[in-house]
Every structure is written in C-alpha cells, then in structure tokens.
Amino acid sequence: MSKEKKKYATVHYNNYLGLDQLLSAQKPKSAEVDQTPAHDEMLFIIVHQAYELWFKQVIHELTSVLDLFREKNIHPRSIGTAVSRLERVVEILNLLIQQIKIMETMTPLDFLDFRNYLFPASGFQSYQFRMVENLLGLEDDHRITYNGESYDAVFDNRKREKLKDAVDATSLFEAVENWLERTPFLSFGDFDFLDAYRHAVDRMSEKEQKAILESNYLTDKEKDMRLKMLNGTSTYFYHVLNREEHQKRQAEGNIRLNYEATIAALFIHLYRDEPILHLPFRLLVTLTEIDEMLTTWRYRHAQMVMRMIGNKIGTGGSSGHAYLHKTAEKHHIFKDLHAIATLLIPRSELPDLPPHLKQQLDFNFKHP
C-alpha cells in the first residue's frame, strides 16, 4: 500500500483503540478459583486499570515537559506549553482522587470475598506510580520504606534500571530549580531585589511593632506575646534571606530548593502582575498544585485503606494504613514552593521597580 493510501486507510474504532486487548484484560481471580466469582472484583480491576492508563498519560506529559526543560536555554515559548501540560496533570490527579469514591462503593465485606486471592500483589508494585514520583523528583533517600527493602526491590531488573535512570536524570524538581536559578532581573542596573525586599520587610515589621505597642485594646501580656510572634517571623525571614543560613538548613535536610532558586521564586511570586512574570508564576503554582494533589491522593488512599482493611497489614506486606499515612506526610516534592507564601508581603509594601526594569517586564508591543 502506498504511503498516501496507508495514511488515509479506514480505521475502525475498535482497532484504533485496541479494544479487543483492552477489554479482555479483566480476569477476576475469584472466577478462576470459585464457582461464584466475587461480584466486586471486576470493579477492583477496572479501577486499578483506569489508574494505570492515567498514570501513562501523566508520564507522557511529564516526560514532554522535562524534554522542554532539559534544554540548556529553555525557549520562552516552551513555558506556556509546559504550564498547559502540567495543568492537565493537575486535572488528571484531581480525577484520580475522585475515583477513590467509586472504589469505596465496595464494602469491606465485599472486598473480603476476593482479597485473599490478591496476595502478595499490591499497588506498591505499580511501576508507573514510581516512575511518576521519580520524574517529579522524589529522592530515594527520602522514601519511607518497609521490611528494610528498597521500594524498587519488587521490580525485575529492566524496570529497576529504568527507575534508576529516571532518578539519575534531571527530575522536574531539579529542572525547575535550574531554570529558577537563571532568572534574570534580580539584579538590574542599580536595582538589587534582595536589598529592596529586605528593606521592605524591615519597614513592615517596624510598622507592625509600632501598631502592637500603640494598641489600646491589647493587654500588656497580649502585646508581649504578639511581639514574640513578630520576632519569630522576622527570624524566619532572616534565615531564608541569608545564604549561609539557607545552606545550613539545606544541609540539615529542612529545605531542598537552593538559595538562588528560592529568591527567584520569591521575586516571581511578588511581581507576578508584571506581564512577563505571569507565566512563570503560573508554572510555580501548577507545581505546588501537583504536589498538593498527590498528597491529597495519598491521604485519601490511606483513608480508604483504613475503611477497607482497618489496621490489617497490606497484601504487599506493609503496616497498611500507618505506612501510607507516613508517605502522605513525608513524600512531598515541591514543599519549598509552598513555603514561599510565608515570605510574601502585601502589594502595598512591595518595593517599586525602577522604570527601566518595569519596561523590560512589560509586553513591549507598540501600535505603529
């Protein structure tokens, strides 16, 4: 068949979607073993398969975004593409959270009708889920493990290699960190963002301190307490804005995002109304949303597990709910981007940008 003919050859819905393979891939174990198959096992299989299909799409999106971001000089046009693909990931994760409700239409007793046939299979063995975590940038030594084994011990060599490759390659976290580090404008002519911001923070704390001291409705004890709190916030600002302190906290494992990238993320957040910074701002917000959605999924999944099996151990051999709850607390990837909110100051307190910088951050189209 010529190439042209092949291109327009009739495609049937069934073949295009590979439906024969897809729809014959639901093989309830209970039907193999029992005379009366457990009714809900079909739901259990289909929900898991639907998840795996969506994981595939998420990997497709993340890989393409990483390809854009691994370029030495990211093309400005790529940021819009990256944002829209990552926004798609957010929507998919949202759907994956909703799907838990469908699973929960199965009662714990219905689950017991076939749970015994599942041992030792478990979502813990989902290769694609691990790939999503690795592409995003979950670090191996930050993973919670159980039975003293690495998370990848459940995979064959080929899959383990691929997971390792993803860990060794630049993750989305690292790619975004590198991109943030290169943010221009932080020092522009005689404008030094950090200097201007530090002054603004000092001015703001002085104002707040004065308001507390001069307040007519606070008691002396309350004033004391508020001043202490204000002092705590100032110390926090100091720690983040000081390179050595930041690096110390990074070495202790309290923060991951490096100093330059943190300051750049702060700049983008504060001046996001400037047209050129708006898309970078959307990118940062979308990454925090992905982190939030994944964490929400982890909590919801752990909750569902409690409802289905209580405190029993999992089919994969973990402590079940307790293990999953810990992963929800610890397996964050973009936590430092959330923490930027602590450093935000009201628009009214923002240092004015010099006109020549403001002009650079604007869309410079002029009507002829």
Ligand code: HEM
């Ligand atoms: C009745 C429903 C479910 C139960 C009782 C359940 C139970 C569990 C348990 C106990 C674990 C911990 C590992 C183990 O010891 O097995 C686990 C892990 C996991 N499950 Fe489920 N699960 C259910 C549904 C799902 C669904 C629908 C998905 C979707 C793909 C899923 C994905 C996962 C993943 C990805 C992990 C690994 C999490 C991690 O290690 O961070 N599970 N599940």
